[in-house]
Amino acid sequence: MNDLLGKIARLVRDPSVSVDMTSFIFALCISVVAGIVVSLLYQRFYSQRATGSQVHRAFLLMSPSITALFIAIQFSLPLSLGLLGALSIIRFRTPIKEPEEVGFIFLLIASSVVCATFQFVLLFVLLGLAGFVLALQHYVPRLAQSARADGLLQITLNGETDPTGKELVLRELKSTFSRGQLQGYSSHDKTTTIHYTFTDLDTERLTSLQASLNQIAPAHRFNVFFNQQGTLL
Known part of the structure; x- marks a missing residue:
């Protein structure tokens, strides 16, 4: 147990250390937690909108998948090129209807990539800042209010x-x-x-x-x- 905690502590202090199974599992677990946080932010500040596609239901699968993907492609150029090819053929049956949903998806991707690079302090700052901005926009709507009539x-x-x-x-x-x-x-x-x-x-x-x-x-x-x-x- 002490050895496991020591590995995690070294990983947090020095993200450039080699990735072993313990580090990989720890990154995936943190990525799942980040996906839960982004999903909660979506439900709290956006899910009541009638036009939303409820994309947050996929966040818990997307976050560890993206993290594992970016950890894997760090060590293989062919995998990196294959990723670009795979992304080019993706089609969405349910279109993204609002720009806010794109923002939540990018927040999830950024959180997953940060987990893949083991920069957990940056992850904490990113999610904290995102939560603060969403709360500010929600409780002070004039900050992001459009001049266009409703x-x-x-x-x-x-x-x-x-x-x-x-x-x-x-x-x-x-x-x-x-x-x-x-x-x-x-x-x-x-x-x-x-x-x-x-x-x-x-x-x-x-x-x-x-x-x-x-x-x-x-x-x-x-x-x-x-x-x-x-x-x-």
């Missing part, structure tokens, strides 16, 4: 609505969405249609807005369109 409200008012009621509707929209913008205003066949872009719309705000508008001027139609799925919180 969606569009289409409100159709009855022809009986007077100009004062229409003005009150626009004021209510402006007070509800600080970053919203009027995109269209048209009247036809005794109805008035208002198009208004919005950001940061959650279920509670949507319900409150609809109730407020019904008190001001009952809407004939109230439609909400999103630029992408999973935007309503």
